[in-house]
Amino acid sequence: MRPFRLLSLVIALALPLAVSAQQVTVSAAASLTDAFKELAPKFEASKPGATLRFNFAASGALLQQISQGAPVDVFASADQETMDRAVQQKLIDTDSRRNFVTNSLVLIEPAQGGAGVKTLQDLTGTAVKRIAVGKTATVPVGRYTKQVLDGARLWEPLEPKFVQADSVRQVLDYVSRGEAEAGFVYRTDAAIAGDKVRIVLTPSGHTPVSYPVATVADSKQKALGQDFIAFLNSDAAQQVLARYGFGKP
Amino acid sequence: MDWFPLVLSLKVAALATVLALIAGVALGWIFARKRFPGSSVLEAACMLPLVLPPTVIGYAILVAAGRRSPLGAWLREHLDYTIIFSWHGAVVASAVVALPLVLKSASAAFANVDRSLEAAASTLRQSPLSVFLRVTLPLAWPGILAGTLLAFARAMGEFGASLMVAGSIPKQTQTLSMAIYDAVQAGHDDMALLLVSITSLLSITVLVLSNRFFSLR
Numbered sequence: 001m002r003p004f005r006l007l008s009l010v011i012a013l014a015l016p017l018a019v020s021a022q023q024v025t026v027s028a029a030a031s032l033t034d035a036f037k038e039l040a041p042k043f044e045a046s047k048p049g050a051t052l053r054f055n056f057a058a059s060g061a062l063l064q065q066i067s068q069g070a071p072v073d074v075f076a077s078a079d080q081e082t083m084d085r086a087v088q089q090k091l092i093d094t095d096s097r098r099n100f101v102t103n104s105l106v107l108i109e110p111a112q113g114g115a116g117v118k119t120l121q122d123l124t125g126t127a128v129k130r131i132a133v134g135k136t137a138t139v140p141v142g143r144y145t146k147q148v149l150d151g152a153r154l155w156e157p158l159e160p161k162f163v164q165a166d167s168v169r170q171v172l173d174y175v176s177r178g179e180a181e182a183g184f185v186y187r188t189d190a191a192i193a194g195d196k197v198r199i200v201l202t203p204s205g206h207t208p209v210s211y212p213v214a215t216v217a218d219s220k221q222k223a224l225g226q227d228f229i230a231f232l233n234s235d236a237a238q239q240v241l242a243r244y245g246f247g248k249p
Numbered sequence: 250m251d252w253f254p255l256v257l258s259l260k261v262a263a264l265a266t267v268l269a270l271i272a273g274v275a276l277g278w279i280f281a282r283k284r285f286p287g288s289s290v291l292e293a294a295c296m297l298p299l300v301l302p303p304t305v306i307g308y309a310i311l312v313a314a315g316r317r318s319p320l321g322a323w324l325r326e327h328l329d330y331t332i333i334f335s336w337h338g339a340v341v342a343s344a345v346v347a348l349p350l351v352l353k354s355a356s357a358a359f360a361n362v363d364r365s366l367e368a369a370a371s372t373l374r375q376s377p378l379s380v381f382l383r384v385t386l387p388l389a390w391p392g393i394l395a396g397t398l399l400a401f402a403r404a405m406g407e408f409g410a411s412l413m414v415a416g417s418i419p420k421q422t423q424t425l426s427m428a429i430y431d432a433v434q435a436g437h438d439d440m441a442l443l444l445v446s447i448t449s450l451l452s453i454t455v456l457v458l459s460n461r462f463f464s465l466r
Contacts, residue, residue, distance in 0.1 A: 061434045113316075130334055137435035163334050163416045166434070174416075178316045179333045 022050045024224045025071060027062040029078035029140065029211065030167035031103065031186050035244040042240070043231050050224055058167040060138025066091050066216055073219040074228055076211060078103070078168070078186075079140035083212040090217060096225070097214040100232040102247035103186045104209055105144045108197040110178040117182050117200050120152050123161075131161045132174040132183035141168040144206040145184040151205035172197070188245040210249065253420055254428035255447060261336060261411075261424060262404035265343035269400045272344075273351025274393060280352070281359035292356075299349040303409025306345055310338070310414045336422045338414035343407040347400035354396025358389035395462035402455040405448065
């Protein structure tokens with residue numbers, strides 16, 4: 001009898017989780033972590049009964065989860081390419097797709113004990129042993145980085161120094177800990193790290209960093225998902241995003 | 250097919266197992282035979298890697314040996330060496346995670362050795378070291394070997410702590426488990442399935458061997 005009593009207690013405790021009514025799950029690029037967390041209470045206040053649930057990771061990893069049937073309602077990617085792949089695989093509602101922020105790529109080094117990198121060419125020097133970059137297969141910032149370094153004919157010579165990170169935030173972590181002498185992140189991430197990292201330069205030669213968002217085709221909360229997308233383009237949300245350094249779409 | 254991750258995993262697991270074996274046998278013997286103030290707390294601390302999340306182990310190694318740590322700074326300054334982002338880091342991480350498995354088996358094996366046999370050897374004018382090498386160790390050996398094989402299997406499967414310390418650098422620090430993670434994330438399901446099959450087959454072989462030795466006791 002005892003085990004059953006325990007089991008029913010567990011079930012009783014789990015029930016409230018199961019019946020939580022209007023939950024919207026948003027899979028968002030890692031670089032959006034801090035801004036979205038701040039936006040959540042504002043959105044929830046405007047839609048009583050609705051709760052936002054976030055899943056932050058590299059855009060490519062999020063796409064992969066969605067393609068394998070993860071219960072996601074809204075997908076926000078850090079590049080157009082990942083969203084284009086989602087369109088090709090018919091995973092999102094193309095009509096709902098909107099661009100909501102822009103960002104820029106920066107080269108950073110640790111604020112203390114850095115190698116004193118000033119130009120892209122300096123990365124080839126012996127003082128730079130490790131360069132943190134996003135994995136090109138799944139992390140958008142890695143692909144922007146590759147475009148820049150390919151343009152400067154530096155990708156192949158620098159390749160032995162690369163430490164491939166699972167998301168832009170891991171690149172940031174490697175550099176702010178001083179384990180890598182340089183890394184490529186977004187301006188907004190460099191701002192989050194505060195005085196731990198220093199922006200060396202803002203390279204050009206990559207496609208503009210523009211973030212699209214869309215509702216997921218299999219979503220059961222499409223109306224609320226649409227509301228969230230509309231909210232992202234509202235003045236209130238754009239103000240918060242701008243404070244984190246994101247540009248207007 | 251790129252065999253590098255498999256070869257690296259075998260190399261890392263083998264070296265980690267050697268480290269865990271040496272430390273595990275020494276500590277196992279101490280905990281089985283010596284009681285001193287704080288010994289049970291120390292034993293529990295040595296078993297921690299078995300229950301702690303690998304991320305905690307990884308973080309602990311980063312804090313202890315990372316560039317900002319005294320040890321990491323000294324190594325970098327004097328030897329131009331860093332354990333971070335090198336496969337040596339994966340060895341250390343795997344050894345720490347595998348240690349409890351050797352330690353527990355060794356300590357149980359030592360506790361099961363009949364003390365009167367050791368006493369008899371002592372009366373035959375054998376030195377304590379000779380008693381250990383010629384009586385205690387041979388009697389405890391099957392248990393230790395079984396634990397060592399478990400440790401090897403665990404080290405082969407190490408992922409979290411190694412990823413944090415060594416990173417996932419193709420052709421340098423990318424082990425089998427990291428290659429699987431990458432393949433899944435990038436949607437290369439065929440590659441993932443192949444790597445999963447290889448690692449499962451290897452682990453089953455090692456576990457079957459380990460069970461043989463456990464039943465030998």
